[in-house]
Amino acid sequence: MVVYHMDLSSSKFLLGSQFSQLAMVFLIVLVVFLFTEPVISQSNDHAINTNIPIHSFCGSIAPLNPNFFKNRNATLAEIRTKLLNEGVVYATAQDLTAGDSVYAAAQCRNYVSRDECVACFDAGVSILVKCKKGNGAYVVFDNCFIRYEDFSNFYNNPNVVQDGIGTPYSPCGNQSASQPIATFQQVVDGLLKDIRDATPKSSNLYVALTRKIASDNATMYAIGQCPGINKTACQSCMNDAYEKLNGCLPNTEGRYFDMGCFARYSNTPFFNDNQTTDITSVLKGNSSKVPIIAGTVVGLVLLFTILVIWLLYRQRKKAKETQEAADLKGAVHYNYKDLQLATNYFGEENILGRGGFGEVFKATLDDKNVVAVKKLQLHHARVKEEFENEVKLISHVHHRNLLRLLGWSSEGSDLFLVLEYMPNGSLDRFLWGSRRGTLDWNQRYEIIFGIARGLAHLHNEFHFKIIHRDIKSNNIMLTDDFKPKIADFGLARFLPEDETHVSTKFAGTLGYTAPEYALHGILSDKVDTYSFGVVVLEIISGRRSTDVKSDISSSDYLLEHAWKSYENKLHLNFIDGALMNLNQNQQEHMMKIIEIALLCTQSPASKRPTMSEVVLMLQDGQSLGTRELTRPTYVHNQERRIHIGSIKRSIAADNVSKILNE
Template sequence: MQGPHPLFTVFLLLISLLSLCLSDSTSPAIFATICSSNQSSNATGFDVSFVDTMESIYQNVSQTGFGYAVSGSNTNSSPLVYGLGQCFSYLSMTDCQLCYAQSRVKLPHCLPSTDARIYLDGCFLRYSGFDFFSDGIDGSDNFTCGNSSYAGSVSVFRNTTERLMGNLTEVASSLRNGYFQVGSSDVVADTKVYGMAQCWKTLNESECRDCLSNARKNVLSCVPAKDGMVMNAGCFVRYSIDPFYLSSSSPSNGSSARRRAIVILACIVAVLAVIGIFILWSKFKSKPDPFHEIDAGSTETIRAIATSNLSFKYDDLRKATDDFSQINRLGEGGYGAVYKGILPDGREIAVKRLFFNTRQWLEQFFNEVRLVSQVQHKNLVKLLGCSVEGPESLLVYEYLCNTSLDHFLFDAFKKNSLDWERRFQIIVGTAEGLSYLHNESEIRIIHRDIKASNILLDERFKPKIADFGLARYFMDDQSHLSTGLAGTFGYMAPEYIVHGQLTEKADIYSYGVLLLEIITGRKNHNSVATSADGHSLMLLIWEHFNSKTLIEMLDPALKDQCNEDEAVKLFQIGLLCTQASPSLRPPMWKVVELLNKDSRQLPLPTQPPFLDIKGSGAQSSSSESSSLLSTSEKSPFSLNQLSITGTFQASK
């Protein structure tokens, strides 16, 4: 028999985590969960249809308190799944949503059973591989009686309860009454018995009457117990000396109401996010697996990690970060958030918690594990290990106390910590790290996302390149890679933007932008807005280069810390790295040599591309400007207008 798809196993783990947010005292009690012993012969297809059905039901339950749906095509690859959800009519809509969220979290634990139902204190949810909508009674019907008995006259209590439940079930059997009725009756002066009867709205009146008649007989067998309930396929009947339907419908106090609202919102959003993951997966399940090679490598990687010192336990990392507390959050990148953690032995670590919301998740995770574990350099962040067996994937790095370069460079006060000596150290160290990736490691690696936020600083402000989620490696006989557009605007090379052809020259361009940012103290991507004349950082630097006034672009915080020749040399190296033609950009080993060389004789740079962000109504002032992108389907960002001024040739 085919087992559940691995993604569905992840789904169940996420569902388990979601249940924690519903475990407080406001959550409705679970009366019964019934899972069929029959299991689907196609668990994967059944799971997908199940998720679609549950989403459709939620759309109606959240508005009317009742919903039913059918998903699938009755084929082997996509079996039919029927579903029904209904709240008891005495619930408020807020309580109904909370009850449904709880049932929705718990019911998937029955999978891969082909039929399951759950009864909660306020709602009912069921799925099945067959049409059960008109079933009022079946073999899985259940009833339960309270543990304590009525202390007064049993005959009086019995007679009162019989009359009450007879009246309630009779009234509730009419569709005119919404298949629902609640009421109470005095047993003695200070004691009442409360009752309810309700059918699911998919039954007709005859089916409802038969169901309630059966339920009434069974529930009365509980007397003299103080409470009893019957859970049939098509109806629910209950009596109790506690006013269960009054307490559920009474207004909550302010703080409780707010808490319940937050719980409901968090759980519903989380459940919908999980549903979205599965809907996305289902759309691609019949297509060729684009990660076939990755999956094969992933299995080997998991096995190797599990038996090596790279393996960390998920619970250990969760505790080390204080359950991923916001206080320990260091920052966030495109593929995950990073948290500071302290291991039991006192070691400080940085834990990268990868987002599980894209198809590229698997690729990004193992890409980073494989690449970073293969490279070791003083200017590359060291990968200590990872967690691959918990509900989410985690990467564990050495912790660098000064976080990332952008936290200092673009902060008016913190930038004073970056004197000329430290900035030069960061410029050289980053160049040496890139030179190692491009030329000295066993595999040639292109980082593809060099920027200030990916340069981490240790306690002595020495730089280490981080975040290899987008990195790619080259075979020896490859001249370039053709990839989808990914990276950070303002740092991406023009030939990569236009043609999607990736070479190490793209990293060199990004490095050049970063170098110019370091010595000017200004961001490249927002410099249009901050510039008095509306020009980009690149254009301003080029104009000052031509007028021999580059020193005016130096960060004022560096005034009197270096001589003009040293500053101009770095500006010129930055311009050499950002030339429009990739063939003219020096390789990183040459950049390292130029930085350390005491010669003032540097090649003259050619004009860089000028990438200006303009408003949607702006027009380029240059006749050489050509609009390239409005919004790119390939790009992870959206631009009003991207124009590149100047000519360049794509790498061949």
């Protein structure tokens, strides 16, 4: 196996790189410094903490997919964010996007400040991004080390070897002690033994010590540190470190690096004197019986306290698990690897669509069940919490016009929803996509009516008021017999029964979003009513809400075109050309539906009907009653009103419930 080592002290490394690679490195480093907290390197009067690499490695096995390096850079950026937190000296991260797994870890020495830690990390990243051959690499500095791989074993097993990575590295200094050699070796040997024995026994697997050499009035400095492993592995690694460093004597400096530990001694201070560790109790203990008895009593009290806390914790955990089981009743938990196989490792050929929250893949489970797998992309720390809320929410919602949740999965940074598969895809495909013009009027009316019933169920028939916030044509899925099912209501927020609106961060789609929500963040169920009205106009016209209707005299968006056509009684000019052969009854029916859609787009929101009222309006034989229809806000500043109907309608509440649940 060929192992490629980067000689970081030689200019040949840079000369051998391609210009395009250097340009990419420059861009990545520039982005890191522009989009993260600025870090100012702090000097240390007692140390030379320059970030000069002492060892590095770049693997020789080239990754099969270019996404590997994209994932690597994202993972390193996540680690940097963690290291910016005060007190964090060890961090891991992973990115498994598109099946290209990247696992990374970074360790700073405990004696460095946060700014020194991040500065060292940045120096390491600037080196690692140059590694374009291997699927694993690392770089070691005195202040830190960074490593990434396509496997995670090295987190807990530092001795794992793949593609040559894992070989210990132990450089010795090139200057011999000036004081009596025997005295120097005796003092430093005792220092190294203490480091070896105390590091695995310390609470944080880190020890920093000093020793005076009286004959020369000198001080020796040493540390031992085990990043992210257990005490047993730390002890094994520190035993090796001791043997190697002892072999450096009588030189005044030595280092030992392995994936499991780092150890160093030097006659030059590299940490402050007040940063040393008291190892007296760790190594020697106390022979007095009084402390032993006192310690025993304290230990028993502590044990009893821990037992009580553990019992309470178990009780609460069991109650929580019971509640979560109830929350997720009906939704199956799928294994991540099963979803990988079912989607052919999330291959491009299985992508059904891409939305604001992630990609949707076609999957075949158990070689027969066809489902849709929605892969959610992590953008911030709250995504997992939102995902769990989505699962708990939609696992309870069952309605013929709402897309059903079949299962879910949560694996590391990958979050999935397993949903019903809709063979006809989304509605927009039939309005302006590949199957444009194939829907007749009866099919379009049934789609409109089904969307209305689904929204009314979300607003009124569930124990929470669920507001979708993003109703649009590509969020309406169609069954094989063209029945609509509303998708992507998992990002909805709950509206308490006693509130009429809440202010929240905008999360809709411009062109479908009500003015009060888009401009002021005011969210109510009337926001969905507005979006429904826009979708109805799209279904009737076969045009996108943001498309411009162009002719010699005007350039109108969909909503304005609908209003002008209705106002001038030229509604036939508005409808889809594929629907021109309508009889008189169908034309009158469509005119009524246009009126309902325009009612839904009124402003202010109080002028809009509820979705329960819309369902009743859509029923055959139902009158719209006496209403004042106002020009929609987005169309023109001049307000115009048209009075429709003359008979006041009365609707019984039980009639509403009956229609909604048919």
